[in-house]
Amino acid sequence: MSPETPLLSRLRTVLPDHADVLHTDPETLAAHSRDAAPFSEAGTPAAVAFPRTAEHVQQIMRTSYELGVPVVPQGARTGLAGAANAVDGCVVLNTARMDRILEIDPANRLVRCEPGVVTKDLNDAVAEHGLSYPPDPASWETCTIGGNIATGAGGICCVKYGVTADYVLGLDVVLPDGRRMRTGRDTVKGVAGFDLTRLLIGSEGTLAVTVGATLGLRPVRPPALSLLAQFPTLVQAGEAVAAITAAGHVPSALELLDGATSQAVADHGHPLLEPGAAATLIVESDSAEPHRDLAAMTLLCKSAGAQHVVTAATAEESRRIIEARRLVTPALGAFAATLGGKPTAFIEDVAVPRSELAKFIGTIEEIARRHRLRIFTLGHAGDGNLHPTVVFDESDADEFRRAQLAYDDIMAAGLALGGTTTGEHGIGTLKREWLARELDPVSLDLQRGIKRLFDPENLLNPGKVVEA
Numbered sequence: 001m002s003p004e005t006p007l008l009s010r011l012r013t014v015l016p017d018h019a020d021v022l023h024t025d026p027e028t029l030a031a032h033s034r035d036a037a038p039f040s041e042a043g044t045p046a047a048v049a050f051p052r053t054a055e056h057v058q059q060i061m062r063t064s065y066e067l068g069v070p071v072v073p074q075g076a077r078t079g080l081a082g083a084a085n086a087v088d089g090c091v092v093l094n095t096a097r098m099d100r101i102l103e104i105d106p107a108n109r110l111v112r113c114e115p116g117v118v119t120k121d122l123n124d125a126v127a128e129h130g131l132s133y134p135p136d137p138a139s140w141e142t143c144t145i146g147g148n149i150a151t152g153a154g155g156i157c158c159v160k161y162g163v164t165a166d167y168v169l170g171l172d173v174v175l176p177d178g179r180r181m182r183t184g185r186d187t188v189k190g191v192a193g194f195d196l197t198r199l200l201i202g203s204e205g206t207l208a209v210t211v212g213a214t215l216g217l218r219p220v221r222p223p224a225l226s227l228l229a230q231f232p233t234l235v236q237a238g239e240a241v242a243a244i245t246a247a248g249h250v251p252s253a254l255e256l257l258d259g260a261t262s263q264a265v266a267d268h269g270h271p272l273l274e275p276g277a278a279a280t281l282i283v284e285s286d287s288a289e290p291h292r293d294l295a296a297m298t299l300l301c302k303s304a305g306a307q308h309v310v311t312a313a314t315a316e317e318s319r320r321i322i323e324a325r326r327l328v329t330p331a332l333g334a335f336a337a338t339l340g341g342k343p344t345a346f347i348e349d350v351a352v353p354r355s356e357l358a359k360f361i362g363t364i365e366e367i368a369r370r371h372r373l374r375i376f377t378l379g380h381a382g383d384g385n386l387h388p389t390v391v392f393d394e395s396d397a398d399e400f401r402r403a404q405l406a407y408d409d410i411m412a413a414g415l416a417l418g419g420t421t422t423g424e425h426g427i428g429t430l431k432r433e434w435l436a437r438e439l440d441p442v443s444l445d446l447q448r449g450i451k452r453l454f455d456p457e458n459l460l461n462p463g464k465v466v467e468a
Contacts (some may be wrong), residue, residue, distance in 0.1 A: 001203060004071040007046060007069050007091070014059040021056055023048045032074060033086045038346045038394075039404065040082030040429045045072070048092040048146040053339055054172065054180065054211040057093065061209065064091050070459045071176070073205035075115065075147030078139040079255045080347055081428030083151065083464050093209060095146050101125050102212070104387035108186060109217045110169060115146025115210045115292025122215075127374075131217040137424075143444060152202030154424035156325070159382030160252045160286075161218070163424065165201045172212030173200060177462040186214060199450070205461040207419050207454040224252055224286035226321040227294050227311045230262065230277035231303035234365075237279035237303035238358025241381045243300040243352065246281070249293060253284035254382030255325050260368075261332075261389075268331035270324050274308050279361070281306075281381065284318070284323050296308035328378055332391060335374070340394035350414035351385040351423030363413045364388050371402040371409075427465045435466065 012018045023029075024047050034042035046069070051057045064071045066388035068091040077084055086092050099116035106129045113122060119140040137143050143153070149171070154163040170184025184190070184197040200207055205374040231237040237256060240395050243288045244251065257265065257280040265280075273280060281301065285293040291313070298311050312318040336343035352360045364386075368375035379386035388410050392403040411434050412422045421427075421434045436444060444466070451458075451468045458468040 001042075006066050007064070007272040010063045010067065011049070011060065011091075013045070013171065014063055017054060019443075021050055021052070023050065032077070035077045035079040035082060035084040037082040037085070037428060037430050038344055039399050039407070042082075043088035043090065044084040045090050045092045048094060048184050050094050050097045052097050053173065057095070057209055057211050058178045059181060060091060060093055061174050061176060064456065065177045065459060066422050068457065068459065070462050071209075072461050073150065075144040076139070076142050077119070078143045079147060079151060079426065079428065080349065081151070081204075081422070081426040081430045083084050083426050083428035083461070084147075084293060084430060086317060087463060093141070095209070095211070096144060098211065102127055104131075106131060109216055110214055112212065112214050113145055114212055115144060115149070116457045117145045119143050119145060119148060126217055127220055127244050130220055131393055132220045133167065133215060133217055134221070135164045135167060145213055145215070149201055149210055149213060150205050151426040152424065153455050154380070154385065156214070156253050156255060156380065159254050159380060165198060167216045168197055168201055168213060169216050170214040171197055171200055171210055173208035173210050176455045176457070180210070180211075184214060189369060195408070202426065204428060204465050206314045206451060207460070208464050209460075210364055221252070221288070222286050222288070223315060223363070224284050224318060225290040225294050225312045225315075226253075226282065226284045226307065226318040227298055227301070228272055228321045228324060229281045229298070229306040230274060230308040231279045231281070231284070232277050233305070234258070234358045234361050237281055237381075238361075240281060240301045240304035240306065241354060241357060241418060243304055244297055245382075247287070247300060249297055250287070251293075251297070252288075253282065253285040253322070253463070254380070254381060255282040255324070256280070256357070256361075256381035256386075257282070257328065258365070258377040260374065263376045264335050264376060265324055265332040268327055268334055270327055271325055272310050272320060277308065280324070282321060284322065325378075328376075332389060336461070337393050339393050342395040344394040346390045346392070346394055346407065348388040348390070348407065348410055349385070349422050349425035350388070350419055351383070352414055352419035354381070354384045354415045356417040356419070357381060357384055357386070360413065360417055360419070362387065364410060367406050367409045367413070371406045373402055373406055375406065380423075383423070384419070392461050429464055432465065
């Protein structure tokens with residue numbers, strides 16, 4: 001048996017219940033070495049820590065800092081940018097067991113919770129008080145609040161209700177050297193000092209580790225109704241999106257599936273999608289008069305050229321329409337299973353101005369043809385955030401190479417249209433080089449300076465987003 005390292009020896013000393021918190025068995029190390037991002041390298045951690053308290057986190061951070069050992073924060077590992085991937089010899093600090101909802105305050109419409117609370121569980125808990133937590137990432141049944149904050153997560157309903165950053169009032173965080181700090185406020189207004197809360201949101205665990213959050217709430221959403229419209233061309237679908245926005249409608253969801261994705265969902269057995277459409281829009285309204293809104297948006301879709309429109313009159317009919325969007329993942333999984341080899345689905349995350357949506361999707365289809373790949377594009381048409389998904393055989397070296405080239409071409413096309421390389425997944429390791437292309441040199445230098453200020457030894461999630 002090899003002698004215990006100074007790191008493990010110190011951690012076992014400072015953590016009274018270390019047997020429950022600290023794990024070094026090969027199975028746990030392997031299971032927590034990475035998040036869900038493909039194309040991203042991951043190292044082997046020295047240990048995985050599962051703290052249950054903020055004090056545990058402080059002890060782990062302080063000890064690692066003193067010994068010069070990197071720490072990689074981690075939640076449910078549903079991220080798609082490699083931000084939670086381990087580096088060799090690090091401590092993976094997984095906050096999933098810090099899962100308490102500490103206080104629900106209906107009078108002030110806020111909730112205090114720990115970072116390991118699952119997003120859907122939080123929403124279910126506040127619903128009992130007639131409130132809601134609107135952000136709804138696609139993985140909301142498994143992803144955690146801490147991870148949502150780290151990545152600045154979005155969701156299907158963010159076109160109307162905003163993203164995670166719009167609901168974070170304050171944070172309780174531990175800095176790389178183990179010091180604890182609170183940011184933000186409980187008041188509706190507050191402009192005292194620099195906004196460190198917004199700085200930390202989306203920093204992907206590179207500046208501090210979240211150990212608590214104060215989140216804003218809204219009244220429970222009213223019942224919603226939905227419509228589904230299919231178009232013979234992408235341009236017509238784009239015109240429908242523009243018309244809905246220009247008319248002043250504020251749908252609670254405005255989702256788009258390209259032709260390949262529409263066909264996959266139809267092939268998977270959804271009864272409302274007709275085969276052969278170039279694009280499908282799924283629109284939801286939870287306004288005070290959803291029937292009236294849907295009728296108006298239905299006319300706009302038909303005026304733009306929709307050939308097949310289904311408008312819900314009941315909650316059950318709406319559920320069936322929204323199910324078409326939620327069936328995308330299993331539908332693509334079923335398609336991938338037909339490929340043989342080692343099928344892999346790579347989910348991209350690029351946002352462009354809404355006016356460029358149709359052009360961007362057309363460019364993605366051209367990229368798919370050029371690289372002889374199947375690329376399925378879906379996403380949040382209401383805010384221009386699309387998720388082109390490359391499905392390929394990872395065991396085929398040439399196909400793997402073409403998938404990587406397509407990935408780069410998609411991001412380049414998004415930037416060329418005035419967009420951004422990530423709308424909600426983050427930079428992580430996957431898009432670090434592209435961040436340097438998106439930001440101007442002065443901005444990039446300032447971001448590196450911020451990283452050095454928070455983490456002068458570059459020990460907290462090193463190699464992610466920007467280097468110090």
